[in-house]
Amino acid sequence: xxxxxxxxxxxxxxxxxxxxxxxxxxxxxxxxxxxxxxxxxxxxxxxxxxxxxxxxxxxxxxxxxxxxxxxxxxxxxxxxxxxxxxxxxxxxxxxxxxxxxxxxxxxxxxx
Amino acid sequence: xxxxxxxxxxxxxxxxxxxxxxxxxxxxxxxxxxxxxxxxxxxxxxxxxxxxxxxxxxxxxxxxxxxxxxxxxxxxxxxxxxxxxxxxxxxxxxxxxxxxxxxxxxxxxxxxxx
Numbered sequence: 001x002x003x004x005x006x007x008x009x010x011x012x013x014x015x016x017x018x019x020x021x022x023x024x025x026x027x028x029x030x031x032x033x034x035x036x037x038x039x040x041x042x043x044x045x046x047x048x049x050x051x052x053x054x055x056x057x058x059x060x061x062x063x064x065x066x067x068x069x070x071x072x073x074x075x076x077x078x079x080x081x082x083x084x085x086x087x088x089x090x091x092x093x094x095x096x097x098x099x100x101x102x103x104x105x106x107x108x109x110x111x
Numbered sequence: 112x113x114x115x116x117x118x119x120x121x122x123x124x125x126x127x128x129x130x131x132x133x134x135x136x137x138x139x140x141x142x143x144x145x146x147x148x149x150x151x152x153x154x155x156x157x158x159x160x161x162x163x164x165x166x167x168x169x170x171x172x173x174x175x176x177x178x179x180x181x182x183x184x185x186x187x188x189x190x191x192x193x194x195x196x197x198x199x200x201x202x203x204x205x206x207x208x209x210x211x212x213x214x215x216x217x218x219x220x221x222x223x224x225x
Contacts, residue, residue, distance in 0.1 A: 004154075033212060040119050042200055042215040043155065056212060091154050093213075098143060098204075100213060102154035 002026070004094050004103035005074075012109045013082045021077040021106045025094030032075045033093045033100065034067060043091060049075060082110045119198060121220040130188040130223075134201035134216045139182055141203040145213065146175055146186045150197045158186070158199075188221075196223045 005024040013019050025032050030050055035043040036059075045059040049069035060067065064082075069075040079086055087110045093100040124130045136144065142163040147155035161168045161175045161184075168175050174187040184201050198220050202213040 006154075035215075042217050043213075045212050045214065048212050099145070099157060099160065101157065102147075104154045 004092055004101050006090075006092050006103035006106050008106060009104060010107050010109070012111060014111055015083060016081050019079040019082050019086070019108055019110075021079075021090050021092075021108070022074040023077070023092030023094075023103060024074040025092075026101055029094035029096050029101075031095045032069050033095075034075075034077050035091045035093065035102075037089045037091060037105075046077075046090075079108075082108075084110050086110050119218050119220045121222060123222045123224060124191050126191060126193060126223055126225050128191055130186075130191045130195070130221060132186045132188075132199050132219045132221065134184040134186075134219075136182050136184055136201065136203045136216065137214065138203060138205045139179070141205045141214075143204040144175070144177060144184055145202045145204075146173075146184075147200045147202060147215075148195075148197045149200060149218075155200060191221075191223050193223045193225055196221055 004026055007022050011019055032049045034046040036046055037043045047060050047067045048056040051069055052071050064080045066078045089105045089107050091102050091105045093102045145160040146158040148158050149155045159170045159173050159175050161177050166177055172189045176185045188195055198218045200218045201216045204213055
């Protein structure tokens with residue numbers, strides 16, 4: 001049973017480009033959560049999705065950020081027109097009910 | 112001893128000693144708490160959880176204590192080993208969250224000296 005899979009592990013983008021981060025939840029898990037972590041800080045909730053539905057996006061910036069979890073395929077966190085301040089580690093977690101399991105994260109660097 | 116670094120508080124312990132990592136949570140109505148361990152360059156790894164109807168829960172070498180009166184959570188690691196060196200986060204799940212949206216604390220860096 002593979003864990004939560006995130007790719008790419010490292011992503012470098014120039015300012016103004018788009019970043020796409022992918023997350024495949026654990027088998028049997030229908031809940032997906034995205035978190036953002038700045039260096040030396042805790043994880044900040046961004047968005048909670050179930051298949052084809054956004055349940056809570058209260059932690060998402062209002063502009064440039066979007067997330068989806070289609071019926072088939074991984075969940076995607078999309079950041080348009082990236083800026084240097086978007087540089088961070090982005091973690092995805094999945095759960096069936098209570099216990100959430102995290103992926104290894106995608107480290108986004110905007111240059 | 113315990114010291115405050117640039118961002119994360121750091122706890123340094125000798126190998127073989129017991130470690131106690133503390134966390135203050137924010138929502139008195141939270142009913143579920145988790146401790147995570149995060150090693151450098153990796154995602155958070157589940158260590159142990161506890162529900163609000165319990166005061167204490169034990170795992171293998173780890174114990175979590177919950178004091179709801181003062182909204183305090185602690186993680187005790189027995190016979191600390193070099194492999195325990197990591198950043199430890201507590202997380203709470205307030206009851207009004209739909210699903211399992213965790214609110215994370217700021218983290219504590221544990222350094223184990225051989």
